[in-house]
Amino acid sequence: MLTSVFPNKELTAEQQTVFKQILGFTKDALKTQQKSIFQLNGDAGTGKSVILTQLFLKLEKLAKENQTQNYFLVNHPELLKVYQENTGEFAELRKNRFLRPTTFINRAHKTGQKADVVVIDEAHLLLSESDNYNNFRQKNQLQEIIKLSTVVIFVFDSRQVLKLKSYWSENLLQKIIPEKINFASATLKTQMRMQAPAKVLDWIDDLTDKKQLDEIPEENDDFLTMDSNYDFRIYADAEKMYQALKQKNQQVSESRIVATADYPSTLDGKKHFINEGNFHLPWDQYNYSKTTWAQKPETINEVGSIYTVQGFDLKYVAIIMGPSVKLADDGNIQIDITQYEDQEAFKKRHDQDLKNIDQVKEQIILNSMNVLLKRGIKGCFFY
Numbered sequence: 001m002l003t004s005v006f007p008n009k010e011l012t013a014e015q016q017t018v019f020k021q022i023l024g025f026t027k028d029a030l031k032t033q034q035k036s037i038f039q040l041n042g043d044a045g046t047g048k049s050v051i052l053t054q055l056f057l058k059l060e061k062l063a064k065e066n067q068t069q070n071y072f073l074v075n076h077p078e079l080l081k082v083y084q085e086n087t088g089e090f091a092e093l094r095k096n097r098f099l100r101p102t103t104f105i106n107r108a109h110k111t112g113q114k115a116d117v118v119v120i121d122e123a124h125l126l127l128s129e130s131d132n133y134n135n136f137r138q139k140n141q142l143q144e145i146i147k148l149s150t151v152v153i154f155v156f157d158s159r160q161v162l163k164l165k166s167y168w169s170e171n172l173l174q175k176i177i178p179e180k181i182n183f184a185s186a187t188l189k190t191q192m193r194m195q196a197p198a199k200v201l202d203w204i205d206d207l208t209d210k211k212q213l214d215e216i217p218e219e220n221d222d223f224l225t226m227d228s229n230y231d232f233r234i235y236a237d238a239e240k241m242y243q244a245l246k247q248k249n250q251q252v253s254e255s256r257i258v259a260t261a262d263y264p265s266t267l268d269g270k271k272h273f274i275n276e277g278n279f280h281l282p283w284d285q286y287n288y289s290k291t292t293w294a295q296k297p298e299t300i301n302e303v304g305s306i307y308t309v310q311g312f313d314l315k316y317v318a319i320i321m322g323p324s325v326k327l328a329d330d331g332n333i334q335i336d337i338t339q340y341e342d343q344e345a346f347k348k349r350h351d352q353d354l355k356n357i358d359q360v361k362e363q364i365i366l367n368s369m370n371v372l373l374k375r376g377i378k379g380c381f382f383y
Contacts, residue, residue, distance in 0.1 A: 007057040007090060009050050018186045019051050022153055023058060025184050026117060029151045030068065036182035037146065038153045039173070044374040045193030048155040049121050049311065053086070055153065056119050060092040068116035073101045073145070075125040075166075078292045079311045083121075085290070101126055101141045102134050108148045115149045122311060123154035124161050124168050129350055131165055143176050159208070159370050162306060164349045167360060193313055193377055196230040200380075208370040213331040231316070231379030238279035238320055238383040245318040245381060249300050255316035256294055257281070258304040258372050260365070261342035262322020265305075274303050276320060276383065284308050306368045309375055317376035320383050324365050337361045 011019060022038050029036035042048045056072050063070055074080050080098060087093040099107075101120070108114060120126070126141040127134065138144050146152055161168050177183060191201055206213055231248075235241035242257055249255040263283070265272040271282040284302045287293045293308045303320070324339040337358060340346065346361055354360050373380060 007053045007086065007093075009054075011050065011054065012047070012190065012192070014188060014190055015047050015051055018188065019054060021184075021186055022051070022055055026055075026059065026151050026153065029182060030066065030116060033150060034182050035146070035149075035178075036151045036184075037177055038151075039183070039185040040153065040155045040188070041157065041185060042155070042188035043157060043191070044160060044371055045191050046188035047190075047192040048157075048188060050192075051188075052119050052121050052153070052155060053083075057090060057092060059117055059119075060094070060097070063092075069113070070097060070117040070119070071104055071115050072098045072119045072121070073104055074098075074121040075101050075127070075141075076122055076307075076311055078287065078294075078308060079121065081290055081292050101145065102136045105138070105141065105144045105148065106135060117151045117153070118145055118149040120145065120152065120154035122160070123156050124158065125166055125310075126168070127166050128168055128172065129165055140176060142173075146177070146181075159367050160310065161367055162310070162364055162371070163345045164347060164354070164357075164360065164364070167349065167354060194230070194374060194380075195377055196232065196380075197228040200228070200230060200232050204370075204373045204380075207333060208366050208373065210333045210335070210366060213327075213333070216327065216331055229378075231381075233379070233381045235381060235383045238276040241318050241381050241383050242279060242281070245316060246300060248316040248379065252315045252378070253297075254294070254314055255318075256299060256304050256309065256314055257318040257320070258306070258309055258375070259283075259320035260322045260324060260340075260368055260372065261306060261345065262324045262339050264341050274320065279320075306371055310371050312375065313377055314375045315377050316379040316381070317372070318381040318383075319372045321369070325369065335362045335365050337365065340365055 025036065025038050040048055040051065056070065059070050072083060074083060080100060083098045084095050087095045087098065123142065127136050128140050130137055130139055158169060194201065245255055245257055259274055263274045265283045273280055273282050281301065281303050284293055284299065284304050293299050293304065294312050294314065322339065324336050326334040326336060328334055345364055
């Protein structure tokens, strides 16, 4: 399967320790009815979602006994489909308990009912300002969820923030979380998705942290994957990369090509193409079906966006790094924010809590690179 959000997946020792910590924290909070928040941190691929799904299954098993009202929220339509699909595999899980944050907030305000426990996956996707387009009228989604719940458990990774309207930082989190609240946190450190050696993981982190790259691989250079089964390749030809990816997809399936948002696209129902030399493929289309984009066989003929694949596992991922990302001869990464075509990501923020807006925009591009480069279980190709 393409995701790590199945409640029956075996936990590692590190994950089991954190799972028990959060479960104990939640039980104590429910017993005392003390408003409580647990923050689970970790980089992409460290298994945060696995813990949340098993935790929520356990809480729902206890719900009949404890008469608790529990909800699982995720502000990602493709991931929500997977979570809702999973409910059919477990009698304790109810589809109507898996919601988008705006749906939960608006429904709670309308009915006046509050939740006992709210679990939030990908909390870095929560809106941190009002957004009429998404029918969110208040100021901050996390703040509203805390008001409407006894216990909130949320996953957070500042390196996966992708839009100004959902901009988060540790400082902003500290302002949102009340000072006198019962608070605890844990951080997962072990990379679980990518079967890659430390040298590959460190190189990707250096790239997305904008550190100088001491070693700059050329096409077919395997210096990063010596003594490793992980397939990490850099291509000077996007079409050649795509053909190699298609071969991998035929062999093991679940492999897709994605790109940074440096190529124009609008939600007008028409196809918008990415052109790089001989490479010519359309962006992914809006997915109205219940099957996720990455699970549809025909999407090997499309280019996935950051919003399509965030949170998903792929066997192999191929990434087109567009014009916003430049590599200087001295190994320094340069980001050109004027080349980034995702207008929704840079849509003007109404409040004034972001002082250096260009620096934040640059970080959003680096974050998108970080997310895309960490999708592949068995391999990562990039142009």
